Amino acid sequence: MSTVSEPIAGGRMTALPVRYALRELRGGLRGFYVFIACIALGVLAIAGVGSVAASLNDGLMREGRTLLGGDVAFSLFQREAKPEEIEFLRTRGRVSLAATALNIANQSPKMLLGLFRA
Numbered sequence: 001m002s003t004v005s006e007p008i009a010g011g012r013m014t015a016l017p018v019r020y021a022l023r024e025l026r027g028g029l030r031g032f033y034v035f036i037a038c039i040a041l042g043v044l045a046i047a048g049v050g051s052v053a054a055s056l057n058d059g060l061m062r063e064g065r066t067l068l069g070g071d072v073a074f075s076l077f078q079r080e081a082k083p084e085e086i087e088f089l090r091t092r093g094r095v096s097l098a099a100t101a102l103n104i105a106n107q108s109p110k111m112l113l114g115l116f117r118a
Helices: 012-025 029-068 085-090
Strands: 100-107 109-118
Touching: 012 029
Parallel strands: none
Antiparallel strands: 100 109
């Protein structure tokens, strides 16, 4: 078995992987197969994460408006929307209604604050 004592053309960065490969070969091909399997597993993991990230990004770009649920939000305080206001909005697209109530329960010495949405 020969050893690498001189840097390979291309500099130190290409010699390092060759040195690791030759060092793994000292134990026979069985150890080298484990080394190659670990490298392949690492490459697969990196490629898989990159692929999932790209798919997620593409899906969000394509379906972002649908996921967020709307383009415009109107809020009214201390009253409900009048039927003619709701009808005006419905002529321009789909409308969803939500009600929010702020609740406070006071029991000495603790005070409980809650937000209810329906």
